[in-house]
Amino acid sequence: xxxxxxxxxxxxxxxxxxxxLSTSDKNKALYAAADALEADMAEIIEINKNDVKKAIENGIxxxxxxxLTLTEDRIKGMADGLRDVxxxxxxxxxxxxxxxxxxxxxxxxxxxxxxxxxxxxxARPNVTAxxxxxxxxxxxxxxxRGGKEAIGSNTxxxxxxxxxxxxxxxxxxxxxxxxxxxxxxxxxxxxxxGYIDVLIPRGGAGLINSVVQNSTVPxxxxxxxxxxxxxxxxxKQDDAVRIVLxxxxxxxxxxxxxxxxxxxxxxxxxxxPKVCEALKAKNVELRGDEKTRNITSGINEATDEDWATEYxxxxxxxxxxxxxDEAIEHIRKYTTHHSEAIITENYTNAQKFLNEVDAAxxxxxxxxxxTDGGQFGFGAEIGISTQKLHARGPMGLKELTTTKYxxxxxxxxRE
Numbered sequence: 035x036x037x038x039x040x041x042x043x044x045x046x047x048x049x050x051x052x053x054x055l056s057t058s059d060k061n062k063a064l065y066a067a068a069d070a071l072e073a074d075m076a077e078i079i080e081i082n083k084n085d086v087k088k089a090i091e092n093g094i095x096x097x098x099x100x101x102l103t104l105t106e107d108r109i110k111g112m113a114d115g116l117r118d119v120x121x122x123x124x125x126x127x128x129x130x131x132x133x134x135x136x137x138x139x140x141x142x143x144x145x146x147x148x149x150x151x152x153x154x155x156x157a158r159p160n161v162t163a164x165x166x167x168x169x170x171x172x173x174x175x176x177x178x179r180g181g182k183e184a185i186g187s188n189t190x191x192x193x194x195x196x197x198x199x200x201x202x203x204x205x206x207x208x209x210x211x212x213x214x215x216x217x218x219x220x221x222x223x224x225x226x227x228g229y230i231d232v233l234i235p236r237g238g239a240g241l242i243n244s245v246v247q248n249s250t251v252p253x254x255x256x257x258x259x260x261x262x263x264x265x266x267x268x269x270k271q272d273d274a275v276r277i278v279l280x281x282x283x284x285x286x287x288x289x290x291x292x293x294x295x296x297x298x299x300x301x302x303x304x305x306x307p308k309v310c311e312a313l314k315a316k317n318v319e320l321r322g323d324e325k326t327r328n329i330t331s332g333i334n335e336a337t338d339e340d341w342a343t344e345y346x347x348x349x350x351x352x353x354x355x356x357x358x359d360e361a362i363e364h365i366r367k368y369t370t371h372h373s374e375a376i377i378t379e380n381y382t383n384a385q386k387f388l389n390e391v392d393a394a395x396x397x398x399x400x401x402x403x404x405t406d407g408g409q410f411g412f413g414a415e416i417g418i419s420t421q422k423l424h425a426r427g428p429m430g431l432k433e434l435t436t437t438k439y440x441x442x443x444x445x446x447x448r449e
Contacts, residue, residue, distance in 0.1 A: 038226060045175040046149070051204065052174060057126075059202075067116050067198040069198070070195060071116070075109045079105070089157070092183075096347055115167060116166075118413055118414060122414075122431060129143070131143045143438070150176070152179070152226070152232070156180070157180075192211040225250045236256050254424060256418055262361075262368075268379040271308065296355050319334070319348060320350055372395070377399055413431065417429055
């Protein structure tokens, strides 16, 4: 029996226990886990410093290091996130529908736990706590597989949470971390049918594509974010500059950060220099099509590869387009179906963009950075789903449940 199969068996047993817990019991466990993270903060930060040091020594830099790094504020944020999940309504047991048939059968549908949720993610240790909290509140056990760069940090966080669970009389196997970060074990996890009920990848395009192509466990595909902003000719230009700056620079390493800027040709000569100057002041490397480079100096040529790339860094590609139709066509070609935005004062163009752009979140006159469970008022999230089955957009507690039908009869038989 491999270690991963043993983990699967333990997770299955734990999921049975979790499905029986009351809302109060789950909330107490979440508060206890939050307290444990804060109590173990100094130790977790020291272990994280070693992860960061190794990553830098291996040539990793930029936004990746920012995602990997834990500080006191970030650990407090993780703890507060668990407390926030505790304050959310419990979806388990919610009756979605109930009706009585002509034959007297009463048929209802209610929310139930998934069972065991597997999550494969990259260098974001905060995902460890977020995933545990959401899965626990949704009544499911979770098996986590993080990237090798964060293995020390992830393991320390899980041990802290497991200690808290044990003290609450709940199975510590409600959350487990796969300490072997080799590709072989990742592939084995993707094929752990019978133990893992659903698999959720969180990370870049390479990771997500690998899981989608290799998994035999059902997958909820979360988002690579090649997000676009189209500035229409009627846009309020000062607002457009603010929105573009926020979407690109407020946190460039996340999936809802804008990567591409499309500008209507009628305002390009006026708007491009303003937005480029503002972006350069924030140390954004700019790449552009020929028209953009003819308007504004100091911009590198954008290649075909650029238009399809999620940078997750202070890089942005810019393009001048004829109109809203060309903008939509460009987005249709390169979108990852995550978040797309139009800045316009033209109602018809706004509605056209909303109706014709195929993405989980489509904005009018707002930053793409709002695509987030917390920002949408759902509480915490496990990721942004860019697929169309089961869940789409920010995935909160309800998206981590499934349903079953419950049928009450009084002796009916089928003729």
